[in-house]
Amino acid sequence: MNENTVSDFKCGYVALVGLPNVGKSTLMNNLLQMKLSIVTPKPQTTRQRVLGILNEPDKQVIFLDTPGLLKPRYKLQEVMLKTIEKAVSDSDLILLMIEAGESLNPRDIELYDQINEAGRPVVLVINKIDRISKAKLLPLIETLHEQTGIQDIVPISATKLDGLDQLKSTIKKYMPMNVPFYPPEYVTEQPERFFVAEIIREKIFQKYGEEIPYSSTVIIDEFKERKTGKDFIRATIYVERISQKGILIGKKGQALKKVGLAARGEIEHFLQRQVYLDLHVSVKEKWRSKENALRDLGYH
Ligand SMILES: Nc1nc2c(ncn2[C@@H]2O[C@H](COP(=O)(O)OP(=O)(O)O)[C@@H](O)[C@H]2O)c(=O)[nH]1
Ligand SMILES: [Mg+2]
CATH class of the missing domain: 3.40.50.300 (P-loop containing nucleotide triphosphate hydrolases)
Incomplete structure (x- = not known):
């Protein structure tokens, strides 16, 4: 109180x-x-x-x-x-x-x-x-x-x-006189998976030039909390073209691996627990321009 x-x-x-x-x-x-x-x-x-x-x-x-x-x-x-x-x-x-x-x-x-x-x-x-x-x-x-x-x-x-x-x-x-709307330990109302996707997106913004970041979006397919061992997170990065997929993954998967490493560190810091991050890349053609695709990808 x-x-x-x-x-x-x-x-x-x-x-x-x-x-x-x-x-x-x-x-x-x-x-x-x-x-x-x-x-x-x-x-x-x-x-x-x-x-x-x-x-x-x-x-x-x-x-x-x-x-x-x-x-x-x-x-x-x-x-x-x-x-x-x-x-x-x-x-x-x-x-x-x-x-x-x-x-x-x-x-x-x-x-x-x-x-x-x-x-x-x-x-x-x-x-x-x-x-x-x-x-x-x-x-x-x-x-x-x-x-x-x-x-x-x-x-x-x-x-x-x-x-x-x-x-x-x-x-x-x-600010109006009001009782608090949220319990005082709350810092947000958005779910953890939203922030996990955002952290991955941030790493993409930091590691690639112009085209890849703006053409990418991230969906968390699976987020399993485990009582013992690390949490399991499976995420897919969607890009607009097959050529972008190639750039994102890089030679022998090296570029994507760097994204995963950087993202995992920050996700663990954010969640205050260890995670196993499984990253995939997929193409959704011109997703930024299509209403349906945007809805599927969580923009509404
Ligand atoms: N020098 C300086 N840079 C800042 C300051 N605040 C933000 N930035 C930088 O401005 C850039 C954009 O910041 P961001 O918070 O993403 O801006 P947003 O697009 O308005 O949300 C980042 O590189 C920040 O580090 C500030 O007070 N001083
Ligand atoms: Mg901003």
């Missing part, structure tokens, strides 16, 4: 929204002090909403990490866009994240206008302030105030954990 009375406890939903690569997933992980959302230097790594729960004595904040907003080219991206719209309309507060720079990116303004339609309160978060000089920060905040009219603008560095306390107290202002 926490010492606060139920009546001053706050609980609500916060959507993390912003262009690809601004640092949304990094922020969520570092606020939760747990790596839930995968992070890579490539844009559009996050494809589905990832729910992360911050539990503190005075509040429970439920974050919805979303894919970066973009103009859809594939059916997959249309689904990603719907995910963002849903997260925005389900939230008590939207954190619109931008990167610290010389000026505001026109695409950020476009995004802001889009989000504003939902009529939810918006806090502007300027991330990556470790990359700009302190002298530039104040004028940047002034300009952003003028351009957007947003009251609360919070500069942070998600990687350096700078400004996170200020951000948390700003978030709290917007």
Whole structure:
């Protein structure tokens, strides 16, 4: 039990929204002090909403990490866009994240206008302030105030954990009085197998160039917990073309083996137990463009 009375406890939903690569997933992980959302230097790594729960004595904040907003080219991206719209309309507060720079990116303004339609309160978060000089920060905040009219603008560095306390107290202002929605030991509501698939996907993003990561998706076919011995996980990586399958597997299976090794280490760290990871590669032609395939592969 926490010492606060139920009546001053706050609980609500916060959507993390912003262009690809601004640092949304990094922020969520570092606020939760747990790596839930995968992070890579490539844009559009996050494809589905990832729910992360911050539990503190005075509040429970439920974050919805979303894919970066973009103009859809594939059916997959249309689904990603719907995910963002849903997260925005389900939230008590939207954190619109931008990167610290010389000026505001026109695409950020476009995004802001889009989000504003939902009529939810918006806090502007300027991330990556470790990359700009302190002298530039104040004028940047002034300009952003003028351009957007947003009251609360919070500069942070998600990687350096700078400004996170200020951000948390700003978030709290917007959270409604509520009893916690989840038991305090919960950090997410998504099943372990979702995170296992995400970790494998992250390794693919880290180890291959452009084509393979964006054409890949991962399905967990089997996840057997065992009382004795390691858990057994069988996963299939789906790609769009046979040539991609060849690249993914590599000469004598060497490339895939590296993915498996890296993924297994991180899966074990995440689950806090040992696993046997059995990886397969299969082709599902043009899965990113087909509604049925997307549904079969867990995107909806
Ligand atoms: N320098 C710097 N880099 C950051 C910061 N936050 C995130 N990054 C990097 O930006 C890249 C994209 O981060 P990610 O969290 O995946 O962005 P997302 O697409 O918005 O979820 C990664 O390489 C991060 O390490 C920050 O505060 N400072
Ligand atoms: Mg992300």
